[in-house]
Amino acid sequence: MKKQVPDEQPQFYTRLPVLRAERGMSRKELAELAGVHYQTIGYLERGEYSPSLVLALRIAAALAVPLDAVFSLTPFASMADQLYNTEGENR
C-alpha cells in the first residue's frame, strides 16, 4: 500500500493556510464548516494528509473558491507574483 506521507516530495500543494487566514477563519471554524476534526485541517495545511475529493470540495465551498484555488498537484505561484506579476518583470 502506498504511504500517505511521502518522505521527499509532497503529494499535493495547498493554499489552505493563506486562504483561511485571508478569511479570518480559525481551524476550528473551517473544520466545523467542512465537517472534520480541527486537527485534520492542520494536517491538510502541512500537506501531511491527502483529503478525499468530497472533503476537498467541502473545503473549497467553505472558503468560497474553486477547488483548484485550494489544492493543486503542482506548486502554486506566490501570491505576490500573481498579484503584481513580479515573476514576469524579473525575467
Place this chain on the structure above:
Amino acid sequence: MTASPTYQQRRAARLDDPSMEYLRTPKARRLLAAGLIGVLVAEAVLIGTAALLPIAVFIGGMMVLIIAMVFTLGGLKASTRGVEELSPDVLDERQAQIRGLVYSMSYKVLSVVFVITVVLMLLAQSPGWAAPFEVMVIIPVISWQLIITIPTFVTALRMKV
C-alpha cells in the same frame, strides 16, 4: 427540536476534551503506556503471590491496581482522542483512516500475543513444568488485558493523532 447526542458522540466529546491536551504529547503517551504496563506487571506479581498474602491485602491490592488501570487506560484513550475505540460514525475521514491502520497493526501484534499465550499455557500444562495454579491464572488474565488494550497502545505509540 435537536436530537440528543448519541452515546458515541458523548464519548467522542469526552475523549476530545481540550483540558486533556497535556496528555497528547509523545512523552505523556509513552509515560502512560509504561504506567499501564507497570500496572499489568504488578497485577501478575500480586496474583502470583496471592497464596502468601492475607485475603484483605490481596483484595485491597487488586482494588488499587484496578483503579490505577482505569486511570492509565483512560488517560491513554484521552491522549489518542479515542480514535481506536470510537465508531467510524463519529470520526472524520482522517481519523477513520488511522483507525483502520491501528486495527491492521493491532491484528499482527495480537497474533503474536495469542501465540505466546497458547505456548505458555501448553508449557504450563506439560509434565516437565509443574506450573503452580497462580501461573495458570496469570497467563490468561494478563494476556486478555493486554489483548484488549493493544489497539490503544498501538495508537498511542505509533500514530499521529
